[in-house]
Amino acid sequence: MKAGIVGASGYTGGDLIRLLLIHPEVELTYITSRRYQGKYVKHLHPNLRGITDLRFDELSPEKASECDIIFMAVPHKASMNIVPDLLAVGLKVVDLSADFRLKDPDIYERYYCPHTHPELFEKAVYGLPELYRDELKKAEIAAAPGCMAASAILGLAPIIAEKFIDRDHIIIDAKIGSSGGGKNFSFASHHPERANVVRPYGAVGHRHLAEINQELSLIVKQPIKVGLSTHAVSMVRGILSTIHVFLTEPIENKDIWKPFRKMYNKEPFIRFVKQPSGNYRLPDPKAVIGSNFCDIGFMLDEDIPRLVILSALDNLIKGAAGSAVQCMNIMLGIEETTGLLIPAPHPM
Amino acid sequence: MKAGIVGASGYTGGDLIRLLLIHPEVELTYITSRRYQGKYVKHLHPNLRGITDLRFDELSPEKASECDIIFMAVPHKASMNIVPDLLAVGLKVVDLSADFRLKDPDIYERYYCPHTHPELFEKAVYGLPELYRDELKKAEIAAAPGCMAASAILGLAPIIAEKFIDRDHIIIDAKIGSSGGGKNFSFASHHPERANVVRPYGAVGHRHLAEINQELSLIVKQPIKVGLSTHAVSMVRGILSTIHVFLTEPIENKDIWKPFRKMYNKEPFIRFVKQPSGNYRLPDPKAVIGSNFCDIGFMLDEDIPRLVILSALDNLIKGAAGSAVQCMNIMLGIEETTGLLIPAPHPM
Amino acid sequence: MKAGIVGASGYTGGDLIRLLLIHPEVELTYITSRRYQGKYVKHLHPNLRGITDLRFDELSPEKASECDIIFMAVPHKASMNIVPDLLAVGLKVVDLSADFRLKDPDIYERYYCPHTHPELFEKAVYGLPELYRDELKKAEIAAAPGCMAASAILGLAPIIAEKFIDRDHIIIDAKIGSSGGGKNFSFASHHPERANVVRPYGAVGHRHLAEINQELSLIVKQPIKVGLSTHAVSMVRGILSTIHVFLTEPIENKDIWKPFRKMYNKEPFIRFVKQPSGNYRLPDPKAVIGSNFCDIGFMLDEDIPRLVILSALDNLIKGAAGSAVQCMNIMLGIEETTGLLIPAPHPM
Amino acid sequence: MKAGIVGASGYTGGDLIRLLLIHPEVELTYITSRRYQGKYVKHLHPNLRGITDLRFDELSPEKASECDIIFMAVPHKASMNIVPDLLAVGLKVVDLSADFRLKDPDIYERYYCPHTHPELFEKAVYGLPELYRDELKKAEIAAAPGCMAASAILGLAPIIAEKFIDRDHIIIDAKIGSSGGGKNFSFASHHPERANVVRPYGAVGHRHLAEINQELSLIVKQPIKVGLSTHAVSMVRGILSTIHVFLTEPIENKDIWKPFRKMYNKEPFIRFVKQPSGNYRLPDPKAVIGSNFCDIGFMLDEDIPRLVILSALDNLIKGAAGSAVQCMNIMLGIEETTGLLIPAPHPM
Numbered sequence A, B, C, D: 001m002k003a004g005i006v007g008a009s010g011y012t013g014g015d016l017i018r019l020l021l022i023h024p025e026v027e028l029t030y031i032t033s034r035r036y037q038g039k040y041v042k043h044l045h046p047n048l049r050g051i052t053d054l055r056f057d058e059l060s061p062e063k064a065s066e067c068d069i070i071f072m073a074v075p076h077k078a079s080m081n082i083v084p085d086l087l088a089v090g091l092k093v094v095d096l097s098a099d100f101r102l103k104d105p106d107i108y109e110r111y112y113c114p115h116t117h118p119e120l121f122e123k124a125v126y127g128l129p130e131l132y133r134d135e136l137k138k139a140e141i142a143a144a145p146g147c148m149a150a151s152a153i154l155g156l157a158p159i160i161a162e163k164f165i166d167r168d169h170i171i172i173d174a175k176i177g178s179s180g181g182g183k184n185f186s187f188a189s190h191h192p193e194r195a196n197v198v199r200p201y202g203a204v205g206h207r208h209l210a211e212i213n214q215e216l217s218l219i220v221k222q223p224i225k226v227g228l229s230t231h232a233v234s235m236v237r238g239i240l241s242t243i244h245v246f247l248t249e250p251i252e253n254k255d256i257w258k259p260f261r262k263m264y265n266k267e268p269f270i271r272f273v274k275q276p277s278g279n280y281r282l283p284d285p286k287a288v289i290g291s292n293f294c295d296i297g298f299m300l301d302e303d304i305p306r307l308v309i310l311s312a313l314d315n316l317i318k319g320a321a322g323s324a325v326q327c328m329n330i331m332l333g334i335e336e337t338t339g340l341l342i343p344a345p346h347p348m
Helices: A011-021 A078-088 A105-111 A118-123 A127-136 A147-156 A207-220 A253-264 A317-331 B013-019 B078-086 B104-109 B116-121 B129-137 B147-156 B208-220 B253-264 B318-329 C010-021 C079-089 C107-113 C118-123 C129-137 C148-155 C208-220 C253-264 C316-332 D010-022 D078-088 D105-111 D118-123 D129-137 D147-156 D209-219 D253-264 D317-331
Strands: A002-007 A029-033 A071-072 A092-095 A122-126 A141-143 A166-174 A200-202 A229-233 A239-247 A270-272 A292-303 A305-312 B002-006 B029-032 B069-072 B092-095 B124-126 B141-143 B165-177 B197-203 B227-232 B239-247 B270-272 B296-299 B306-311 C002-006 C027-032 C069-072 C092-095 C125-126 C142-143 C163-175 C198-204 C227-233 C238-249 C270-272 C294-301 C304-311 D002-006 D029-034 D070-071 D091-096 D122-124 D141-145 D166-176 D199-204 D227-233 D237-246 D270-272 D292-299 D306-313
Touching: A002 A011, A011 A029, A011 A317, A071 A078, A071 A317, A078 A092, A078 A118, A092 A270, A092 A317, A105 A118, A105 A207, A105 C142, A118 A122, A122 A127, A122 C304, A127 A317, A141 A317, A141 C002, A147 A166, A147 A207, A147 A229, A147 A292, A147 A305, A147 A317, A166 B165, A166 B239, A200 B306, A229 B165, A229 B239, A229 B306, A239 B029, A239 B165, A239 B197, A239 B227, A253 A270, A253 A292, A253 D091, A270 B104, A292 C227, A305 A317, A305 B197, A305 B227, A317 B197, B002 B013, B013 B029, B013 B306, B013 B318, B029 C125, B069 B078, B078 B092, B078 B116, B092 B318, B104 B116, B104 B208, B104 C294, B124 B129, B129 B318, B129 C316, B141 B318, B147 B165, B147 B239, B147 B296, B147 B306, B147 B318, B208 B227, B253 B270, B253 B296, B270 D118, C002 C010, C002 C270, C010 C027, C010 C316, C069 C079, C079 C092, C092 C316, C118 C125, C118 C198, C125 C129, C129 C316, C142 C316, C148 C163, C148 C208, C148 C227, C148 C238, C148 C294, C148 C304, C148 C316, C163 D166, C163 D227, C163 D237, C198 D306, C208 C227, C227 D166, C227 D237, C227 D306, C238 D199, C238 D227, C253 C270, C253 C294, C270 D209, C304 D227, C316 D253, D010 D029, D010 D317, D070 D078, D070 D317, D078 D091, D078 D141, D091 D317, D105 D118, D105 D209, D118 D122, D122 D129, D129 D317, D141 D317, D147 D166, D147 D209, D147 D227, D147 D237, D147 D292, D147 D306, D147 D317, D209 D227, D253 D270, D253 D292, D306 D317
Parallel strands: A002 A029, A002 A071, A071 A092, A092 A141, A122 A141, A166 A229, A270 A292, B002 B029, B002 B069, B069 B092, B092 B141, B124 B141, B165 B227, B270 B296, C002 C027, C002 C069, C069 C092, C092 C142, C125 C142, C163 C227, C270 C294, D002 D029, D002 D070, D070 D091, D091 D141, D122 D141, D166 D227, D270 D292
Antiparallel strands: A166 A239, A200 A229, A239 A305, A292 A305, B165 B239, B197 B227, B239 B306, B296 B306, C163 C238, C198 C227, C238 C304, C294 C304, D166 D237, D199 D227, D237 D306, D292 D306
């Protein structure tokens, strides 16, 4: 089968190209970039020198239609105006922008901008296979999750419906590397400014909040509002979400293990991490960087009824390109882990 | 006046030496190190080459007694057994270990070990001038705060007694650089392991919790228990405490400004940071590294009744050696800011 | 075919495991670790959690003999005493230590220690396929090169015999990440000490000099002695060798291109990098991290007759485990690039 | 006495402000910025919050004339057109741009652009007090050296005239942090791109070469041309110049010590670093960051007649603002070390 990528010049696009080049059952035949049309991949993605001779092409639904599936790696707003043309020529789409993640156009507008194609929302499935595997099989659009949202939702989904969870006092304190900001540079991303920071750039109001609240609310069938604060830290890749959950009653470790095991026991890309010792006894982005894994672990606070869930992933892989390829595998009827169980070098 | 340092070979000791060498009214005349006795300072602290010819001496209360004040920069447990001998020769002591920070020997024992000299607790004042300036003037022992505790307490003290604060749901999510672990190396601090991490090393149960709960409880005259989770991040110096506070009622920015201004308006080392734009519109350790400042700012969450307080300081300065020197100034009747308003180089 | 690794608990061992796990034609069946015998791989290599259930076994030539080839990932000196037993049971060996890289036992002794099995030197081939592809096909021992040596030799080999090269004034100024020191921690590798350094730890006398001089001398059939200075820089992986070569006569770019193209044109893991613009217009370890590529480029100095060759590789891959697997492929008659053309994530 | 800074919004300007604010004998009364006129210093330099209430003013020779001395911290080309107006109102000038460092307008033009005021060259003294202390006492213009040039020249000056130095084969391999590029951001300085690099951005042809060749040639009274290659490494501050010098005859350590001691024995900001052991046994930028020191050390190569000189400094201090203030002290008849012997925090 054949895949294409619209907007493949950025960091997420680069990781999509990489993952598709090593995918044994899908061929990457078409990549576009408005700005770099005609240029070789290697000029934009130095890691792919010597690996591929692909060139960036123009965006054309006709050319795209020779593929079986298209990944959208353009910014939100740009995506919503291209996707309809791709669907029109019968393509399946995995959208990595925010444009098809939300169910409610008003909420989309509040966090982003007015949406020009809300009629497509019903064709879109939120692109977390751990939550929507069955729906993804038939989806026309998979909306790959926001990186921070993926990390938070995967950490909370198994236990949010438990009665011992105080749903009114949930805090997600996220730490993310600089690649999360994409390829657009600014004074904020200038190395002397960005190195060695713990910058609370989204202390409140981060856009991924919309997805997190939506997905958690869908699970419990009641509106949930979490508190999300995001911090830029001094690394290139990775997210750790520290999820602070107050408890309504005293519980034991097994009360947490049980629902997590139930939901994730057979998940190929979720790893439970809770060892008695070692540098990686709890999730740390460092152990997942370069891979499609999301590591999840927890600690119970003995002082106050509190549960601390740690959820770590690579923002560009499980938080973007990796989840997207996982969605593709499901949508195309390919074994879900195909091309994604490549272990990452360590340490990095 | 003359000052000495017991245990001056570590990172905190190094910063104490540095601060005392540039202090215009106090002379550093005596530094000890069991391990490096006889060696020059420059062999342990390369930044002090060309600045001082001091040598590490043996520990001797007699020699110490030629000073007016002694800083204890040895680990907890070691300190409690030396301090009595120093008090006995009439010295004032600023202790940077945990040994005299707590009021309750049982709590000390729970978090550390049995205490051999709890009778001295009444002579000790918690070394945060912002809270105990008057008491420090006459203190025999100033117990410099734990770095994480200093950051958390300074962030919460002004508002913890406000009626809109939900004292039962307070989360402190702290991020700290590698110097916080001191000079003792291990596989956990091995550079390939420690670089690029967000390691939740103290997801629950961090020792500084004891001080934080104690000091906040003293302010409100009721027991308070906060949730503290600490993370090692990829930098050498600095702490950011992100303090998540749920609110019992809707408030406005000015409701927070008011108590903060009231408490800190004249504090020389607390800076309010809340600008509309810029890389440093909220506190970030990067802006305080190398200085005795603690930057404090906040954001109100519009989605849920939540207040996010950010508190940033240099763990080795305002979180240790700087607060200690500030205490010394007060204890010796010297103008409090003396030697401490040196701006730090930026960016680092 | 089956492969085993003796001493698989370190960083190089970890990357060997990783590369062999993704190798489509070789199965990793046997890994040893004296210290971690019985433990699962995932306890030592967090990136391999969820990928393999292998456990560390004891070292036993019998058990090893069920493999077709054994990788030695133990330190020098340890290796030389194990290899004979492996050869005795008919195994082929890829040794990643320094023990079989040199031809002259006296030079080995000068840089390392007395060698107990110099009689095996004639069975060993220096493990750089770019130089010894044919010899490796029949080798019993492949001696994978030192990381710094690989980088330097690959940068110099194509032009060292050219008449315009002043062989008496060659400087190799190398910069390396912290993983180059392996897993053994010390105060030198303590993160607060090791971060943000440019530490000239091997200004003169680095051991890899022995290999570099040997291999360059073999090419020109005359003794060559280069000047090598190595620096620890603030990153985890990667080496850049900046090779400064004085010229005996004025030359043009094409005079350099020609011999490089001649030697490397068909090499699958050597990439020429010399673009007019861009962040990666010349080799930078950042573009090869995580891959088996060695990027080579150069600049001619217009001011003085000088050639600057840049050679970048990942010290743990092309500088160790990757070259070792490349050797294995050749020794076992497998297509040389098998399992090694996996592109690395970028940026890291 | 009073000082002013023209163009004080950048990194060098920030360090100048900082150094002048702590200077006990000079008052900083006037700072300009075209872009930030009217803004407070704290908006641009977060480290100076709470330290000063200075605002950026417009550039006006009249206003400047109330000072005794003006620092030019604007880019080259801008500086040359302002300096004449400042001299015209009787001011002394310390120029941190490249505009008055060179003696030959043709060479200036080759490396920079045509010079509009070469007639001022004779009033300018190269701002390295270690070389031009006497000349600086009466200078109207001190031309603070380029950071890379300062490091290289200080490393070579004492021995360049020795007969055992092969002046035709000198290589300076420099490694520099990201602050060396100033405050202007670009894709090259984007954190995901700039972190973890060893980027040979100036493999040949770096502009500081002009100063280095000039100053070394002046010492030996013969034209010298060195080979300079500069690398961006993963840190914010600091330069290490590794200076590779071939020798015309065998020498001993003392042959190097002697000329170095002779020239630098009384220099307050040059530290010899050559210890038998320890993380800082040779110069490393990490030990000088935040200070005005230049650490110099060396190793003799036993294999080939080669001398490796290591020279480390903070590019923004001894490589810019610190040397500039040192010049100012000399020009104003103030004790040279005034305000500059502040030790830096360590580790950073």
